[in-house]
Amino acid sequence: MNLSIDVLEKDNCSTVRLSGEIDVYTANKLKTRLIPLTEREGTVVEVDFSQVRYMDSTGLGVFIGALKSTKKHSSHLKLTHLNRRVLRLFKITGLNEIMDIEER
Amino acid sequence: MKAIMLDKETYKQLLNQYISTQDEGALYRAERLTRNFIKKNILPEEIIDLHIQVLRETYPTIYEEMVYMCQFLLETMISYGLAIQENETLREKQLAMRTEISLAANIQKTLLSSTLPEVDGLDIGVISVPAKQMNGDYYHFVTGKDGSIGIALADIIGKGIPAALCMSMIKYAMESFPEQLMNPNDILRRLNHVVELNVDSSMFITMIYAKYKNGLLTYASAGHEPGIYYCKETDTFYNLKAKGLVLGVSTDVSYSQYEQELKAGDMIILLTDGVTEYRNGDQFAKRGELLRIIRQSMKLKAQDIVENVYQHFNSLSEYYQQDDFTLIILKKY
Numbered sequence: 001m002n003l004s005i006d007v008l009e010k011d012n013c014s015t016v017r018l019s020g021e022i023d024v025y026t027a028n029k030l031k032t033r034l035i036p037l038t039e040r041e042g043t044v045v046e047v048d049f050s051q052v053r054y055m056d057s058t059g060l061g062v063f064i065g066a067l068k069s070t071k072k073h074s075s076h077l078k079l080t081h082l083n084r085r086v087l088r089l090f091k092i093t094g095l096n097e098i099m100d101i102e103e104r
Numbered sequence: 105m106k107a108i109m110l111d112k113e114t115y116k117q118l119l120n121q122y123i124s125t126q127d128e129g130a131l132y133r134a135e136r137l138t139r140n141f142i143k144k145n146i147l148p149e150e151i152i153d154l155h156i157q158v159l160r161e162t163y164p165t166i167y168e169e170m171v172y173m174c175q176f177l178l179e180t181m182i183s184y185g186l187a188i189q190e191n192e193t194l195r196e197k198q199l200a201m202r203t204e205i206s207l208a209a210n211i212q213k214t215l216l217s218s219t220l221p222e223v224d225g226l227d228i229g230v231i232s233v234p235a236k237q238m239n240g241d242y243y244h245f246v247t248g249k250d251g252s253i254g255i256a257l258a259d260i261i262g263k264g265i266p267a268a269l270c271m272s273m274i275k276y277a278m279e280s281f282p283e284q285l286m287n288p289n290d291i292l293r294r295l296n297h298v299v300e301l302n303v304d305s306s307m308f309i310t311m312i313y314a315k316y317k318n319g320l321l322t323y324a325s326a327g328h329e330p331g332i333y334y335c336k337e338t339d340t341f342y343n344l345k346a347k348g349l350v351l352g353v354s355t356d357v358s359y360s361q362y363e364q365e366l367k368a369g370d371m372i373i374l375l376t377d378g379v380t381e382y383r384n385g386d387q388f389a390k391r392g393e394l395l396r397i398i399r400q401s402m403k404l405k406a407q408d409i410v411e412n413v414y415q416h417f418n419s420l421s422e423y424y425q426q427d428d429f430t431l432i433i434l435k436k437y
Binding site: 024031056057058060061062064065067068069092093094095097098 | 259261305306307308310326327328329330347348349350352353354377426427
């Protein structure tokens with residue numbers, strides 16, 4: 001499986017639409033696209049998970065990296081439309097309590 | 105003399121045979137000869153050079169244009185020759201690297217080996233199988249002076265060599281903590297600090313730390329896959345409730361500590377997500393399947409149960425172990 005990444009940039013908001021699977025094979029590709037977006041001060045990066053079927057812990061690592069980057073650059077990360085399985089990962093790891101996550 | 109010249113006569117004979125008969129047998133033998141050339145590291149341009157020599161000997165009156173053509177071809181082949189040599193060097197390097205990794209994997213095994221403690225009234229089983237050479241799961245048992253045992257189970261995300269290095273860091277950090285402060289929540293709080301300072305931003309660690317003494321399990325979790333408690337009296341499996349952030353994300357994190365009393369026949373099951381998160385084709389395994397297998401073999405020794413579970417998953421068709429697999433079972437008797 002593959003992951004396609006569409007980025008829509010508008011004013012101070014970037015919307016990242018993901019489609020496919022986030023795993024050890026696609027995580028690096030996502031990291032390369034996502035991290036630079038979070039490096040602009042004051043920007044809101046919204047990641048839309050509605051087409052994400054599966055994510056593993058390597059994928060989680062990418063979002064932890066992105067979260068750290070938002071703290072460093074005063075930007076904001078928001079995750080939307082996570083399916084139950086993906087949301088479970090954020091809940092087990094306690095990340096849902098420190099991240100802005102909107103359930104599906 | 106160059107290695108290729110040893111085969112000049114054979115090449116000449118095959119070429120002449122083909123020119124006069126167009127016999128497939130000659131082509132077949134020529135192909136075998138080429139394989140031999142490759143073994144001897146003979147480059148494409150050397151073969152063309154040989155070809156020119158053979159042409160000149162066979163047809164002394166050959167048009168010079170034909171020879172020029174071959175020389176031209178020879179020059180264009182040189183880059184291929186270089187590519188082949190480069191490939192060969194890479195292959196040697198890769199072999200050397202593979203040897204180093206397997207040495208490192210052995211060192212890891214020695215460094216991180218943990219012997220099962222002997223505890224009255226507790227039967228312990230453990231299995232840990234890496235998906236690749238280096239294991240990103242880590243477990244460790246310690247025995248305290250007061251007769252308690254400590255159990256650490258961690259999953260380092262980011263796999264392979266970086267994870268293995270990170271694991272050694274955790275092990276030595278834990279060993280440096282003073283024993284009187286060995287409460288699960290303290291250990292996680294301190295470890296979080298160590299990990300936060302040292303680890304690459306997209307790497308993180310989940311860990312469950314448990315302490316067992318006289319029928320009481322005290323534990324805390326840093327974002328780890330929930331453990332399971334089997335209650336003999338009600339014959340039911342329960343998730344071990346625990347909340348806590350993974351290690352290495354925030355600087356100041358405090359962890360809650362929980363307790364679970366164990367009676368004879370009760371069990372505690374600790375695992376990493378490699379046990380429940382593997383994929384069988386398009387199917388995802390569920391915790392239910394794990395519990396079903398454990399229930400089937402519940403009467404066995406703890407070590408036999410964990411081995412049974414691994415055998416079960418490993419024998420499924422299309423099973424491909426993507427993640428490190430670690431399972432610990434504590435059985436109170």
